[in-house]
Amino acid sequence: MFSQLFGDPDDISNEANIFSALEFNGRGDLLASGDHGGSIVIHKKNDDIPQKASVRDVEGAENQWQVHCQFQSHEQEFDYLKSLEIEEKINHIQWGKPLGDSSFLYTTNDKTIKLWKVGRHMQRLPGAKYSSIRDGVLSLNRRQETSSAVSAMPKRSYCNAHAYHINSVSCNSDGESFLSADDLRINWWNSEINTSSFNIVDIKPSNMEELTEVITSAQFHPEHCNILMYSSSRGSIKLGDTRRSALCDVCAKVFEEPEDAASKSFFSEIVASISDASFAGDGRYIISRDYLTLKVWDTHMETKPVRVININDSLKSILCELYESDCIFDKFEIAVSPDGQKILTGSYGNQFSVWNKAGYAEHSIELQSSGGRSRTRDAAEADFDKKVLHCAWNPSSNTIALTAQAALYLYKV
């Protein structure tokens, strides 16, 4: 059920407003979104507003979520050594451990990760005098009434650690370290130290001509501090154990479905690239999405996925046109419900779908600013410029967030 809309879905003129990252925080009361222009908008759930009993009422759609804070996270930079521009587009956002009323989030663009603190800060009165001298006696004026406003303060900046484009940031369950992954390497940082990090995975071949796969996403296990997972463009998911050795190139487990020789085609390699992978629930299952399917893996079984859900079968016939228009390289994210049973992902034509782990589609909906469902169009006939790339599932309530170009939709499931 439609809940709220931020932004204008039809406005595609300003590329800076197109969303590129989306994440709920651990408590489920804050939603952070990043866009191509490098700015972050944080929405907060306002619990004061009473819930409407019936959500079918379109005009009375609840405005439970409101803009809480907005700030510019990254600016466009220029790499002088390589003569390349570094885009300010936010690639990934991760929330850290909150402290009191303040929250922390890590944001990253292609090259730099930044840690921000979001909370109430006192605003200074410019030019105020705090001391005065009268008759040779010094006196201190106490603080004048100042307002406090919600703002984001940059805490740390972790730079110059990645030669390739950073695609993910993930916090460790120990609460004080995180990893950052680019196409070929994964680094492990301590939050307090921004001058150096450990490199734990390096898949760069000594001869770059032999490059066959890149890392597409990486994540720490939600509970075990020593396990990390990374997915590759060849369709494999690898689990590394940091306890075994300093470099996790040799993986503890590899989840790869052997290629079906019958259905091999020119596009099968491209289509097999995993766009997003995530641990589900307590970490027993891994859900991964490539262009045409969702796969559910049990971490105890490496040979084949527990379930393969074909979500975009109709696209198989038009892969050629999709390749021509570069749409075949689109990276769709997935989001998993807090209990680990449902999977949310987006598609073309501003559609998204929620799947059950058993393989059944529970919902398949086209995003619309007004409430009510509409019949979904077949994926092959959809508008390929309208893609729902980013999505997130609130860990403490049944709200989901989705982006469609420059618009952010909130739905209740």
Add this chain to the structure above:
Amino acid sequence: MEKNKSDSADLYQISLLIDQLRHDDPQIRANATKNIGSIAKALGPERTRSELIPFINESTDDDDDVLLAIAENIGDIQSHVGGAEFYYTLLEPIELLAIVEDGSVRDAAVKAVIPIVDGMPDDHLLTHFVPFVSKLALKDWFTSRISATALFHIAYSRLPSHVQKEFRALFSRLCADDTPMVRRMAAKHFGDLASRMSAPEIQDELLAPFKKLAVDEQDSVRIQSVGICIALAEALPAELRMSEVLPVVLSIASDRSWRVRWSLAVKIAELGNVMGQQVTNNSLCECYENLLRDQEAEVRSAAAGNISKMCSLVRKDITISRILPVVNHIITDSSDHTRASCALVINDLASLLGRDDTVENLLPMLLQLLRDDSSDVRLNIIANLDAINAVIGVELLSQSLLPAIVDLAEDSKWRVRFAIIEHIPRIANQLGCSFFNDKLNNLCMTWLGDDVYSIRRAAANNLCKLSAQFGEEWAKEQIIPRIERMHTHTNYLQRMTALYGIQVLATSLSQTTVEEVIVPLILHMASDAVPNVRLTVARTLNDIVSSKGEKFRSSFLTSCIQPALMTLLDDSDRDVRFYARQASDGVTAVVGGAQ
């Protein structure tokens, strides 16, 4: 009147400082905060307590740099609050600093507590310090609980026993906290608290939390257990060491995580020291051998670095029969780092083994390491030759030593060449003059002509040290002729190096030699075609005159040096004229001073 003026000037300064404390620019605020002590002094004790401290309390939602400055300088206020009975007033701002998310600010705040509490009267400890610690330990912000773990041990011995019991209970609670970071910091400060407790107290209350921390699921917590083991081993009697601490040590040694095993490898010698001879010889030795054979190179490196310390703790026969065979494997280890850290300490074994055993067991290993592929390994052996020399002398090594040195001297990486040059004077000392003359002399000369400037410079300094060691006659015989030859080299860089060489040599030679040999060499180059060389001539003359000027005969100065400088003063190049002017002024000053 005057006193008033200076007073008001001071007051004005202080007023400025106070305004800067609230300036918009955080850098200015941080700098102003460092002078907090002088503000307190100007305000006087009462006003410091009633106005300055609340002022500080209000600034604690500030930029990290400012907070750090406050935490580091709050101790300056301590002497201005009006005496020890008011020290407790400083606990309030420190409490606000101790819950900040930045770790370095919290650490500084905790450090600042120590002098405050040490000076506090005992009754105030009960009325102010104990509630302060309890509040931090029970607060729901995890950062305050982290700071609390570091505070329990500070005044522990001064507290009455029922309060000590409370503290122990609070600490045990923190050891089982939900947040991993709190448990980790509790483990880190466990030893501090345990060292102030009596053995029965530890046995009753702390052993259980200790064992739980040692099997915590978070790697970062288990890594701290080795430190706790060492502290407990010091505090507990021998039977408890065996029954309680040793099992934990053995489980650490076989932990699944290499980082935890590494933490043991690094501190194993310290642990062996406190656990006692018997335990070390039996169980720890076996642990240590396994660490030396660990599958992770980092663990092996850390263990290898402790070879000499461990061997000094165990009996000699165990060293020879059990540890040396494993060391034999290490010298052929696949990881460069492991072999290098082994090479650094292996020489120290010589004094433990004695002459015969060294020759029989250690020497082959040293020879193999000297032929290692990695230059770091070879450098590390050579760096520590003194230890071998004391026991067996270097003649037995010299056969292999020489090729190793030559290899390193010609290494393609300049830093390796640089490192070996640093070792040459000591090696020369041990090998003796004649050996040096035969084999290494040429090498030292070639370095003077190296491509890299730092090498040429280091080589020249090297010659200076050698001439100080071997004496002036040796220098005159061996070095000076060769330097003379360099003076006529076609490459101007060589000629400049030669000049620098003479300059440093001059410091270790006698006055007559300097006058008769060195200065003429320098003056010879005053008419060089390249201005850089002429410039260096002027600078060298300046250096020599200013450092040894008084020793020169003034007639020498006026007859030899000054005319040469006069010609340089008319040089076509501006820089040459500049330095000639400097040198000339220097000479004039010396001549004038002598007169």
